[in-house]
Amino acid sequence: MSSSSGHAPIVSVGTYVMVFVALLIGTGLTVFAASRDFGALNTPIALGIAVTKASLVCLIFMGVRYNTPLTKVVVVSGLLWLLILFGLGMNDYLTRTWMGVPGR
Amino acid sequence: MADVRQTSLGAGAPAGHAAAHAEHAHHPKQQHHFYSMEQQLEASILGMWIFLVTEIMFFGGLFMAYLVYRHMYPLAWTESSHELNVILGGTNTAVLICSSLTMVLAVRSAQIGSRSGQIVNLILTILLGSTFLVIKFFEYKAKFEHGLVPGPHFDPHELTASGALVPLSLPQGSQIFFSLYFIMTGIHALHMVVGIGLMLVMLVMAWQGRFTPDYYNPIEVSGLYWHFVDIVWIFLFPLLYLLGYHFGV
Numbered sequence: 001m002s003s004s005s006g007h008a009p010i011v012s013v014g015t016y017v018m019v020f021v022a023l024l025i026g027t028g029l030t031v032f033a034a035s036r037d038f039g040a041l042n043t044p045i046a047l048g049i050a051v052t053k054a055s056l057v058c059l060i061f062m063g064v065r066y067n068t069p070l071t072k073v074v075v076v077s078g079l080l081w082l083l084i085l086f087g088l089g090m091n092d093y094l095t096r097t098w099m100g101v102p103g104r
Numbered sequence: 105m106a107d108v109r110q111t112s113l114g115a116g117a118p119a120g121h122a123a124a125h126a127e128h129a130h131h132p133k134q135q136h137h138f139y140s141m142e143q144q145l146e147a148s149i150l151g152m153w154i155f156l157v158t159e160i161m162f163f164g165g166l167f168m169a170y171l172v173y174r175h176m177y178p179l180a181w182t183e184s185s186h187e188l189n190v191i192l193g194g195t196n197t198a199v200l201i202c203s204s205l206t207m208v209l210a211v212r213s214a215q216i217g218s219r220s221g222q223i224v225n226l227i228l229t230i231l232l233g234s235t236f237l238v239i240k241f242f243e244y245k246a247k248f249e250h251g252l253v254p255g256p257h258f259d260p261h262e263l264t265a266s267g268a269l270v271p272l273s274l275p276q277g278s279q280i281f282f283s284l285y286f287i288m289t290g291i292h293a294l295h296m297v298v299g300i301g302l303m304l305v306m307l308v309m310a311w312q313g314r315f316t317p318d319y320y321n322p323i324e325v326s327g328l329y330w331h332f333v334d335i336v337w338i339f340l341f342p343l344l345y346l347l348g349y350h351f352g353v
Binding site: 010068 | 339347
């Protein structure tokens with residue numbers, strides 16, 4: 001067996017360090033954004049930064065970018081099911097007060 | 105044992121393990137049910153991701169509870185969040201990001217066949233993970249001292265600038281916030297403990313020179329776990345600590 005493991009390219013240290021710096025900047029940014037009052041937008045901004053940071057970790061540090069299509073499908077399906085949980089869950093809780101039915 | 109059973113099947117059966125090795129030489133780490141080392145690594149990564157998806161759903165349930173109760177008690181959420189220590193939480197975020205960097209560098213060292221690189225980076229990862237837990241301990245300690253642990257002894261106090269503990273009035277639902285704070289960060293810390301245990305095993309294996317550019321599957325999938333725990337914290341930090349931050353600044 002040759003040592004050329006074709007599927008996983010060796011990522012350069014520079015790329016990893018760049019992602020690392022981006023993650024630290026993201027952390028600073030999220031603390032800064034939280035110290036300002038954006039009204040209802042505070043949480044969406046915080047979540048936007050968190051999702052960006054998580055994507056960086058997922059794609060580069062965890063190497064999903066270099067994985068097989070099957071692994072990518074599994075990763076995306078996990079997120080999809082998470083969204084179904086939040087979406088249908090809140091669909092219930094947010095609409096309970098719409099109608100004056102008993103046991104709402 | 106498998107050899108005996110296989111040969112006893114008759115002339116048509118493969119002549120067993122030893123013969124299979126003679127027939128086609130393959131990497132000693134390659135198991136027989138894989139076509140190649142690449143496929144074996146892909147299978148390991150896929151398997152780890154399927155486990156991580158179950159972990160996403162596990163933490164997802166807690167985030168769902170967070171969402172529902174935050175919707176029910178918005179005031180309790182912002183005011184209780186304000187009692188968490190942003191400096192310690194932020195430091196811990198940075199500590200975890202550093203540990204993720206040392207983790208990828210450890211895996212990379214395995215890919216390029218550097219034993220010393222693996223050992224140094226794994227030790228750094230373990231130290232950073234432990235630092236996280238130590239900081240977490242002091243945070244929890246302060247929460248106990250401030251009476252913020254939910255239950256019969258819930259008696260919120262706040263530390264004033266002069267260093268005195270004064271009673272604090274928190275809105276209804278604050279105990280639910282602190283329940284979720286403790287269970288979410290507690291389960292996360294438990295994952296850190298498991299991760300540090302994994303890294304200790306990886307350190308022993310790296311020390312023994314078990315990982316080569318051809319075969320580094322264990323350290324690769326342990327790395328995936330470590331990064332996953334980092335990602336969970338990336339979401340916990342803003343949602344728990346920063347929620348009420350702008351009220352006090």
